[in-house]
Amino acid sequence: MKFNTKTIHGGQENTDPAYGSVMPPIYQTSTYKQTTPGGHKGFEYSRSGNPTRAALERSLASIENGKFGLAFGSGLAAIDAVVKLFKPGDEIVSTNDLYGGSYRLFTKIYENFGIKFHFVGMQNAADIEKYINGNTKMIWVETPTNPMMNIIDIEATSVIARKHNLLLAVDNTFATPYLQQPLDLGADIVMHSATKYLGGHSDVVMGGLVVKDEALADRLYFIQNASGAVCGPQDSFLVLRGIKTLHIRMQRHCENGEAVANFLKSHPRVKQVYWPGFEDHPNHEIAKRQMKGFGGMISFTTSEGTLESAVKLVEKLHVFTLAESLGGVESLAGHPASMTHASIPKEEREKTGVVDSLIRLSVGIEDAGDLIEDLKNALG
């Protein structure tokens, strides 16, 4: 199956043996009847497994070209399960520009448990190697990064991971498998905040993991069940429904993203626009190679360069909604320094470019002209 078919049918054969319903039923149940201890039809208890969640997990595996999918109660719960593969003394090399909540989980929770993180600018993949030692177990990559839209070469990073026998995990939230498929580029684990593009309608919080290797999948399934951060069947249904239109939504996100990025670039009250589709983006060539398009996530700074100018601008938007999150059909604007990335100390975030005048846009699938008009009015 090609991608645009997988979003609709991937892993969904025979999801309702009872009545053949086209959509998987929402099995709103915590438990399952057994005829004799252990005599069940594949499901015992919904933390361990639920048929609606299983349908979603198969869909996730299918669209990411993996073999095994796991769904969690949030993107952070999915990342949490990955870090639980490790033990005190282990080290992880992570992208330095990443979602503030991932940074907070790594530094405020897992550093207390003795896991050491190195936050590294990975725009030049060769730089990663300097941080690898005998304790290193995993490379954590977010690409495009949130919110600076840096691009990291997944294939080059996977060569380094193989050489040192490390796991490579890629947070594919911004790109989605429509634009890039990290497992095909050598990653071992793909992670998603399914809250975003996979769900696509800003109505659910969920996380996902996809792997190819069965032994790794077994370890993650063990953690999923043992730690228990699973999602419910209703939410699984919503994300399954979202995934069915992922390809057409992403196509429009990319078109609108390009139009908005070009508009912003030409506006005198905008200083810098971060979007990997620009030829002068530092890793544009890598983006072109590993992504099918450049997506609808854009960050930019105001020409005034002040906190006030950014705040004033986002307050004036009407079609764009000022809100956390991204990836829904509706356009959102955010102020990373005070919202999504507030948990990163100012000195740290400013090193990667998350300055007070930075605004992040999640360009939705409305009419591009309306979006540009809204930005024009707010920029004044």
Ligand code: P1T
């Ligand atoms: O919010 P949650 O579903 O737990 O996912 C966390 C997460 C992980 N990775 C990336 C790249 C993310 O962007 C997120 C969540 N991000 C936001 C809420 C945001 O507005 O950036």
